Amino acid sequence: MEDWQSVAAIATVALTVIIIIFRAKNGKGGGGCGTCGDGGC
Amino acid sequence: MESSQETIALAGNPNSGKTTLFNALTGSSAKVGNYAGVTIDLKHGEFHTPHGRKLTLVDLPGCYALDDSSPDQEIARAVLKGDHEKCPKPDLVISVIDASNLERHLQLTLQIIELDIPVIVALNMVDMAEKSGLRLDPVKLSEELGVPVVPIRADKGKGLIELKQAIAHPLPPASKPHWKTGDEKDRREFGLNVAQIAARRPDRQTSSSSDKIDAIALHPVLGWFCFLGIMFALFWSIFSFSSIPMGWIESLQELLVGQVEGAMAEGDFRDLITHGIIEGVGAVVIFLPQILMLFFFIGLMESSGYMARAAFLMDGFMSKVGLSGKAFLPLLSSYACAIPGVMATRTIDSAKERLVTIFVAPWMSCSARLPVYLLLVPMLLGGSEGGVTQAAIFMAIYVVGTLTAFLVARILRGRLGPDEVEHHFMLELPPYRLPQWGYIFRHVLDRGWAFLKNAGTIILAIMILLWAASTYPKSESDDPAEQLAHTVVGRVSAAIEPIVKPLGFDGRTGTAILTSFAAREVFVGSMAQLFHVEESDEETETRTHIRERLANETWADGSKMFTPAAVISLLIFYIYALQCLPTSAVVAREAGSWKWAVGQFIFMTVFAGVASLIVYQTITFFTG
Ligand SMILES: Nc1nc2c(ncn2[C@@H]2O[C@H](COP(=O)(O)OP(=O)(O)OP(=O)(O)O)[C@@H](O)[C@H]2O)c(=O)[nH]1
Ligand SMILES: [Mg+2]
Secondary structure, three states, X not given: OHHHHXXXXXXXXXXXXXXXXXXXXXXXXXXXXXXXXXXXX | OOOOOOEEEEEEOOOOOHHHHHHHHHOOOOOOOOOOOOOOOOEEEEEEOOOOOXXXXXXXXXXXXXXXXXXXHHHHHXXXXXXXXXXXXXXXXXXXXEHHHHHHHHHHHHHHHHOOOOEEEEEEOHHHHHHOOOEEOHHHHHHHHOOOEEEOEHHHOEOHHHHHHHOOOOOOOOOOOOOOOOOHHHHXXXXXXXXHHHEEOOOOOOOOHHHHHHHHHOOOOHHHHHHHHHHHHHHHHHHHOOHHHHHHHHHHXXXXXXXXXXXXXXXXXXXXXXXXXXXHHHXXXXXXXXXXXXXXXXXXXXXXXXXXXXXXXXXXHHHHOOOOHHHHHHHHHOOOOHHHHHHHHHHOOOHHHHHHHHHHHHHOOOHHHHHHHHHHHHXXXXXXXXXXXXXXXXXXXXXXXXXXXXXXXXXXXXXXOOOOOOOOOOOOOOOOOOOOHHHHHHHHHHHHHHHHHHHHHHHHHHHHHHHHHOOOOOOOOOOHHHHHHHOHHHHHHHHHHHHHHHHOOOHHHHHHHHHOOOOOOHHHHHHHHHOOHHHOOOOOOOOOOHXXXXXXXXXXXXXXXXXXXXXXXXXXXXXXOOOOHHHHHHHHHHHOOXXXXXXXXXXXXXXXHHHHHHHHHHXXXXXX
């Protein structure tokens, strides 16, 4: 029972890393404060 | 955008209502505000004429004349002259005029007519003009100018159908100027004459309600009381009114954790979901009500016209640090976020003043710092929330950041030397207006949504990574503290503890600070995660608020970890540190140099560290 949880947790983490790398490659990295809005942000 | 589609540009003096009209025609929600210089870049949109023809509409920054020098006005000029790389020369210009200020606003219209582009005049704010007793004669105005004139009220959407109908197909030819083209004196006289004929003044001038309010709001003594009073009300309400919705978010979070724990057996995945994600992200999301509140207040100030008064009030003070009152507007916007603030410096004519303003803008505490402050401030006063003292401390944080910004601006401005060209500071004081409630509502929701989206993407990702880093590699030990020490976070913490300890922080707080270089509000989530691990084994544990957990935290020798000195030191760090990559990117673009952005980042971060160190050491020295 414990085992599938470890696998799922590691898979989630790996997926996150892949998404971050993918987005960084597409120039979408950096993120943002997110709260600012208008204009170029 | 298809090139075959005709382009119509909205041009006019600042604050004449161009963007309001743009929003009304295209259904967008571009930023509007009751002060000059809100729009600082092109905005594209589309709309249909009554005959179903699709047209491209471009909203321009406001400008007073076609030879203005600030960067935002240059954009408008370039578009009108057909020199802008991103926008074709418009096929028609809608010249938006404030009807209550005809003489002044007509000058730009006349200049645009001289450019040989077809023009339609949108005579906006007819309500204001009529209220001040002006008798408008649009027909006469149209005859004199030789172009169609349509009276409108952009904020209520009145006259839009007539305006659309005036955009006949094919577009009307450009009209012939009725004055000597290129002769500024002749143009000016012509404009004054036309204004007198088309808008007849009332026989008796009465003082308007705006004048009456300004007698207090701009009073050299009372004005400051007013300003500080408004600011204090803002901070106090952020503290007290939002505790109710915060409670809801907290309960929801607890409910979710309970559900997950009920449905899943104990294990890594459950731990990731509950402690990593729900508590980490939740610790940030819980501050949504306050963020909304802050944006609501800033929206109110912007749209009522008080923003311009605040800048006016600050003008004398600003000139002492070598900036003009105009620079205060971008700085005020930076309280929401430094990015639009930095962009808004485009309205500043003097290039050097602009650089200085860009440099110090990130020290105006932005909304991303709000969660950090809101977490820490109540810890100074024993944990309870709300109350006047906390609001006062909260306000003091903003004042400290702002004053240091002015100090650095002064030093920097002195070093850059005087301007090559004299610039005349011109700050318009628009009449007070009732806010466009619909717009404010939409704007606040947009910002709230952006905050949540950020929490659901970037913060979520960081929380997952942080969870992994504080879980792996696993050790054989059963003791949570030893387990943590074995993980990546444990090792990083141990490595940086000697560096951050003189500032009053342990390794975990240091790690939380490191994660917040991705986004400041991450700090709150990281703290929630990192100061949880030790208790995580106790099933009976009642989920205590993160603040209580921190308050009970101790050093190895049993002494309290988050003493007032440590909390103040943390606050100081967050006031000064520049932990926002997007801001640095925008600074590099707007200042036109990476060096400026990198220099700013290093300077601010080092400054933050040194200031924390000095403050912590001084306080502990005196309190023992
Ligand atoms: N009373 C009244 N107010 C209006 C009308 N149209 C716009 N406003 C207000 O005028 C102010 C300025 O509107 P904006 O659309 O931001 O003006 P702008 O011309 O885009 O300004 P800049 O971008 O700074 O050049 C806002 O407070 C609007 O609510 C109108 O017809 N009547
Ligand atoms: Mg505008």
